[in-house]
Each structure stands twice: as C-alpha cells, then as structure tokens.
Amino acid sequence: MASETLCASDQRGGNFCRESKGHNEINPGESQKSFSCSCECHGKSASQARNGSVSFGERFHKDHLGDHSGGLLNEKSNQTDVGSERLVGVSLSDVRTVTNASEKACLHEKHESCVACNSIQLQQYMKQQRNNTLQDLYFQEEYDDDDDDDSDWEPVSPFVIKKWFCANCTMPNFDDVCHCEVCGEDRECEFFRFDPIDSLIGQEAQMSNETDAGSSDLSLKTRTAIGFDEKMLLHAEVEMKSHPHPERPDRLRAIASSLAAAGIFPGKCSLIPAREITQEELLRVHSLDHVEAVQHTSHMLASYFTSDTYANEHSACAARVAAGLCSDLARTIVSGSAKNGFALVRPPGHHAGVRQAMGFCLHNNAAVAALAAQSAGAKKVLIVDWDVHHGNGTQEIFEGNKSVLYISLHRHENGRFYPGTGAVDEVGIMDAEGFSVNIPWSCGGVGDNDYIYAFQHVVLPIALEFAPDITIVSAGFDAARGDPLGCCDVTPAGYAQMTHLLTSISEGKLLVILEGGYNLRSISTSATAVVKVLLGDDPYCEMSDIVPSRAGLQTILQVLKVQLKYWPILKATYLVLQSQWGLVASDNRDQMKKRRHLVGPVWWKWGSKRFVYELFYGRPHSRHVHVKRMRLR
Known part of the structure; x- marks a missing residue:
C-alpha cells in the first residue's frame, strides 16, 4: 500500500519514508469498503464502477443527443470522469466534429475557450493522475504552486497566557497583576540595595x-x-x-x-x-x-x-x-x-x-x-x-x-x-x-x-x-x-x-x-x-x-x-500536658454537642439564615489554600 511503496523507494525518498512511519498503513479491506460505500451513494455497486458499465457519457448521449453520434462522443467519452460533466451545458450548435486531426485540434482555433477541447484535455489529465502512484507524485520534479503564494503566510498564534515570576519567591503570576499572589511582593521590587x-x-x-x-x-x-x-x-x-x-x-x-x-x-x-x-x-x-x-x-x-x-x-x-x-x-x-x-x-x-x-x-x-x-x-x-x-x-x-x-x-x-x-x-x-x-x-x-x-x-x-x-x-x-x-x-x-x-x-x-x-x-x-x-x-x-x-x-x-522510654525526664511534662489535652478535648466535645442541639438544618449555611449557622459553627476554613500554592509551584 502507500507506506509499502514509500519504504521501497530509493535514497531520495528515504527521509519521507522515515517520516511516514507514524502513520497507519492503508488497510485493503477498509479501502474496498469505503469504495463500495462511495459507489452505493451514487446508485451503483462497486463492480459496476470498476467495469465502467454505467458511464456519464452514455447517459448524456442517450438523453441529450438522441441518435446523433458525433465525433466527440466516441468511445473515449464512455469513461466515468468529472471532466465529462462540463458537456451537460453545451448546445448542439457548439459541438463540432473533428476528423483526421489530432486530439488537440480545434476547428474554431479557440483552444482556451473551447469547451470540447478543454474537456478532452481534462479527461487525459485525470486519466494520467489516476495511473500515478504516491511515489510518482513524490518524485514529480515540477509542481505548479503559483496560485498558492504563501510568502506572507504566518502561523496562527495559539492563545498564550502571559505570566511573570516573582523575584522574591519565584512563583508565577498572571501578567495583569502587579503584586505576587503568593508572597505579596511588588513586581518591580529590588532586593540588593547593598552589594557586600x-x-x-x-x-x-x-x-x-x-x-x-x-x-x-x-x-x-x-x-x-x-x-x-x-x-x-x-x-x-x-x-x-x-x-x-x-x-x-x-x-x-x-x-x-x-x-x-x-x-x-x-x-x-x-x-x-x-x-x-x-x-x-x-x-x-x-x-x-x-x-x-x-x-x-x-x-x-x-x-x-x-x-x-x-x-x-x-x-x-x-x-x-x-x-x-x-x-x-x-x-x-x-x-x-x-x-x-x-x-x-x-x-x-x-x-x-x-x-x-x-x-x-x-x-x-x-x-x-x-x-x-x-x-x-x-x-x-x-x-x-x-x-x-x-x-x-x-x-x-x-x-x-x-x-x-x-x-x-x-x-x-x-x-x-x-x-x-x-x-x-x-x-x-x-x-x-x-x-x-x-x-x-x-x-x-x-x-x-x-x-x-x-x-x-x-x-x-x-x-x-x-x-x-x-x-x-x-x-x-x-x-x-x-x-x-x-x-x-x-x-x-x-x-x-x-x-x-x-x-x-x-x-x-x-x-x-x-x-x-x-x-x-x-x-x-x-x-x-x-x-x-x-x-x-x-x-x-x-x-x-x-x-x-x-x-x-x-x-x-x-x-x-x-x-519517654529513652528520656525519663520527660515523664512529668507528659503527664501535665496529657491532662491539659484531656480538658481541651472535653471542651471541644461539649461545644460540638451544644452546637448540634442549637443549629438548625445544614442548608441554613446557604440560605438566608447563613449568619445563624456561622454564629454557632463558625466560618468554614479554606482548605484549598495550600493546594493552590502547591499547584503554582
């Protein structure tokens, strides 16, 4: 498939082959499946499309020209091609028969404006492109890209958040603030007034x-x-x-x-x-x-x-x-x-x-x-x-x-x-x-x-x-x-x-x-x-x-x-502090019980009675301050 063709190329295509290793190879089964779906969308089966049994040129000859068989509607027009669609809008008076002449000839000598001539040239170009492999396209020496002048092209810059680093604590801050959100230091602070x-x-x-x-x-x-x-x-x-x-x-x-x-x-x-x-x-x-x-x-x-x-x-x-x-x-x-x-x-x-x-x-x-x-x-x-x-x-x-x-x-x-x-x-x-x-x-x-x-x-x-x-x-x-x-x-x-x-x-x-x-x-x-x-x-x-x-x-x-096991001198201190801890723990339990009896439903802290909830429970502590500081690191 495509990747196999690239890998088989010579030294000139070696770099391209290496760059294409990250892409998936084309699966023949998936390719056949997608081809069949494309044909079914146009009312054809995949076999009909491959054999060319139904062509746009035949429909045009039958529907628009009747029994007339001009030189232009020869067997070449029986191929399914996008270029043939341009003949739909052509009247019979514009269709000329070209005999004993090359395929590029034109009776009225208007090669650029002649619809028939342009359609034939387009058919030949599309036929050649269908026969080209990906390798042929890569080694193509001439590539016409005059229409796409990208000399003034610039990449689209992604959205970048500008920030500055505090000279005091090194933490990042948004560009629109003048003081560090972590330590409060001014953006233009100077530390080294003395250089000892x-x-x-x-x-x-x-x-x-x-x-x-x-x-x-x-x-x-x-x-x-x-x-x-x-x-x-x-x-x-x-x-x-x-x-x-x-x-x-x-x-x-x-x-x-x-x-x-x-x-x-x-x-x-x-x-x-x-x-x-x-x-x-x-x-x-x-x-x-x-x-x-x-x-x-x-x-x-x-x-x-x-x-x-x-x-x-x-x-x-x-x-x-x-x-x-x-x-x-x-x-x-x-x-x-x-x-x-x-x-x-x-x-x-x-x-x-x-x-x-x-x-x-x-x-x-x-x-x-x-x-x-x-x-x-x-x-x-x-x-x-x-x-x-x-x-x-x-x-x-x-x-x-x-x-x-x-x-x-x-x-x-x-x-x-x-x-x-x-x-x-x-x-x-x-x-x-x-x-x-x-x-x-x-x-x-x-x-x-x-x-x-x-x-x-x-x-x-x-x-x-x-x-x-x-x-x-x-x-x-x-x-x-x-x-x-x-x-x-x-x-x-x-x-x-x-x-x-x-x-x-x-x-x-x-x-x-x-x-x-x-x-x-x-x-x-x-x-x-x-x-x-x-x-x-x-x-x-x-x-x-x-x-x-x-x-x-x-x-x-x-x-x-x-x-205590290693320093017995700590025993007296431990007993004193243990009694103090018992009093602190007891006071906390009694206070919690009192609050539990006095305070109403928990949804009070979000409603109009929030001040009552805060009066007995206190204002909730912000537990995310430390997490925010750690994320800024």
Whole structure:
C-alpha cells in the first residue's frame, strides 16, 4: 500500500519514508469498503464502477443527443470522469466534429475557450493522475504552486497566557497583576540595595594576612565568626525549566545584603578564610561513589542527580567550599577561638545521605561540621534541625551513633510531605535508639507558638540531659511566613527566640548553618534576627503566655509518649500536658454537642439564615489554600 511503496523507494525518498512511519498503513479491506460505500451513494455497486458499465457519457448521449453520434462522443467519452460533466451545458450548435486531426485540434482555433477541447484535455489529465502512484507524485520534479503564494503566510498564534515570576519567591503570576499572589511582593521590587561581596573579599584578604602574621584569635575582635565565599554563587541551574529554581544564588545575596544594611556584616562579624574540603574528610560522611559522582559534575555543563537537584560545572567546587567552611567554623568554635558562628553557605546539605544527593543537597554540611567538631575535641554533638523538611540525610548518617543527638522539627503529614521520612517512631537503631528525636507536624501553618512550645517541653529537656559540647543548627528558613514551599508561619522573632533558647546549651557554643528557605524577604530578615542573637541581643518574649495550636499540642504529646522510654525526664511534662489535652478535648466535645442541639438544618449555611449557622459553627476554613500554592509551584 502507500507506506509499502514509500519504504521501497530509493535514497531520495528515504527521509519521507522515515517520516511516514507514524502513520497507519492503508488497510485493503477498509479501502474496498469505503469504495463500495462511495459507489452505493451514487446508485451503483462497486463492480459496476470498476467495469465502467454505467458511464456519464452514455447517459448524456442517450438523453441529450438522441441518435446523433458525433465525433466527440466516441468511445473515449464512455469513461466515468468529472471532466465529462462540463458537456451537460453545451448546445448542439457548439459541438463540432473533428476528423483526421489530432486530439488537440480545434476547428474554431479557440483552444482556451473551447469547451470540447478543454474537456478532452481534462479527461487525459485525470486519466494520467489516476495511473500515478504516491511515489510518482513524490518524485514529480515540477509542481505548479503559483496560485498558492504563501510568502506572507504566518502561523496562527495559539492563545498564550502571559505570566511573570516573582523575584522574591519565584512563583508565577498572571501578567495583569502587579503584586505576587503568593508572597505579596511588588513586581518591580529590588532586593540588593547593598552589594557586600566586594567588601567581603577585601575583609577575607585582610584576615588571611593577619592569620599568616600569627593573629588567629577571633575572640579578640568578635565573638561571632561567619563563613562565606563568592564561589558558592556560581552554583546555579543552567537552563530554567517551567519556572526559576527556588534554590538560587540570590538567596545568599539577599541575606548578605540584609546583614550589610543592618551594619552587622562585615562590620561586627569576622569572616573566616574559605577552603575546599578534602576527599578524606568527605569520606568520613559519604561513600566514595557519592563523592566521585559529585566531583564528576565538574566536567559537565549541566546535570541532575534527581529531577530537582541540579549541578553545573561549578557545583562540585561550591559544595566543597560550603563543607570546608562548616568544618572550619566547628573547629574554631570548639577550640574557643570564636564563641559562635553562622555559615552563610549553599548548596544546602541536610538531605544528602551516605550514598545519595537529593532535595537540592550535594554534601551534608551539618554532618561534616559535627565530625569536625569531634575531631577538634568535642565528645558529644547536638544537631537541631528546624528546616520545614525532615533532614533524612543527617538522620541516616547518625542514626547508629549515640555521640550525636539529632532533633528535627518538620512538616510530616503522615509521610505526605517531602521527603516523607521523620515519623515520630523513627528513634534510631541499635545502641543509638532514642538519639533521633522527630517532632513531625501534622499540617501546615505551624507558627511561633508551636515551635517555642516544642522547644520548651521536648527540645530543651532532652538537650540539657544530653549535655552536648557544641550545638549545630540546620537552619532552614522555609518554615518562615510567606515561604512558597513550607507554607508555615514562623516569624523572624520566632527564629530569634529559638536561637536564644539554644544559647543556654553547651555553654553557648553554637553554629548555625543555612539550609533551606526560598522567600528572599523571609530568609534575609530571619537570618539577620538570628545573627543579632549570636552577637548578644536578647529577644523579648513572654514565655509564660505561649499557647500551642490543637494540632501542635497533639504532635508534642505523641513525641513525649514515644521518647519517654529513652528520656525519663520527660515523664512529668507528659503527664501535665496529657491532662491539659484531656480538658481541651472535653471542651471541644461539649461545644460540638451544644452546637448540634442549637443549629438548625445544614442548608441554613446557604440560605438566608447563613449568619445563624456561622454564629454557632463558625466560618468554614479554606482548605484549598495550600493546594493552590502547591499547584503554582
């Protein structure tokens, strides 16, 4: 059939044959069936049409010319042809007999206007076209397309929805709005009024010279050290996909700009020299295959470990610099050269496990810092992870090590929130059971009160019992208000208060390492609030008035119930909170019963008595807000 003819063609038709592979072959049975239907529509059978037993020329000769048999009505006109229909409107006076002449001859020498001549030429052309195959048409050298001048043809543009991406949170918005519908940021916002990169480089060079001269005691100048290097800005996604990647270099620029605007950095903090971590140090945390896989990306323009974890030719260097800064900051703090520190680094690390890179993370910076602190003399290390996502990589690395206590506060929602790990019953393995403490929130929208309440009743009691030599914070700011991925409600004041509570542990030796956070306004203000606490500011907060949400209190009770087996100090707290939960649950049941008796039919909430329904039941909560935000991602 058609496709078989194309496949049998020579090299000239090879490309066309390959392009026609996606089309279905012509089925002979279907072709015969359609041919029969076409004939039946005209009152003929398929056999009659093939044999030519009924022709238009015969009907014309019989009906219009009677017994006259002119030269034009010869046996050639007995073929069924569309061109014969043009003879219907021709009178007898216009029909001339042509004898002893060629088929193209015309007595009145009007070749263009002669109906008879044109009909004969049309019959010959149609006969030739019927004998042509599809292959013949393809190899036809001359194709008359003068009538179809398509020089000014333009494709019809489909309906395109114009949109712009928010510079603050990267979320898409319709072109007709001026403010981001997710974070409320103005379309023409400017974040980087200060560019501290040049001053940071100058301070780094100055500090390097002082270190070479023998002045390495940072405590003489400041009590807070900061790790930063411009090489980490080179880690970026090469080609944007559907929208800008949330883990982008602007995150570091926004925080550095906010610290510079507050006069903190580089003014009140000391910048430690940057270095790339060695392979031997990385192998204490990751497998050799993982280290080599990350290093191999330096030979590729763009690559992906997972669908959302990218790398370019500079990513391996940036990851080594970030890990090296965290390692040196931990050593500096343990040795007493600095009281505390803040690692302004990227890519983040707490999702990177022993053998895999995922969740935007390449090397686990917190794990590297913990082992570096132990090599510098710390026996026990506490890691507090307040990133909105569970640090599955950090937990995997230390789940069998009881010298490192890992406590994580994160959204979990019964495993439906990324990465799905961090359930309340994940407590560690073997001899290290109880040294992994997970506080998994059951919903979004968790705010300051829930976090601080969890610190008071879970984090601090266990941490004080553990008595670490240094505390490392995996400080992801994606639980902050306005973050497009976290969808929680922690404020800069809340982060400042949590940092202040942790300064009472390990004699104030505290290292804060940047993890996630994708709203530039939120991470810059939250990081600035944290650094101010590291510098000695005391955030005011009335601790006695902290009241958690109902869902938050339920989560904390579940954690206490599981951890009682490993930390008996929690028993008194658990009994007190359990009685409070009983009162809350009882009040809720009584209130529901009261409403059930007072409120009328359910259709009141759609009718004129809607205000009565809302008076007793309250206004229904919008449960689709979080879904809408997730779809915009």
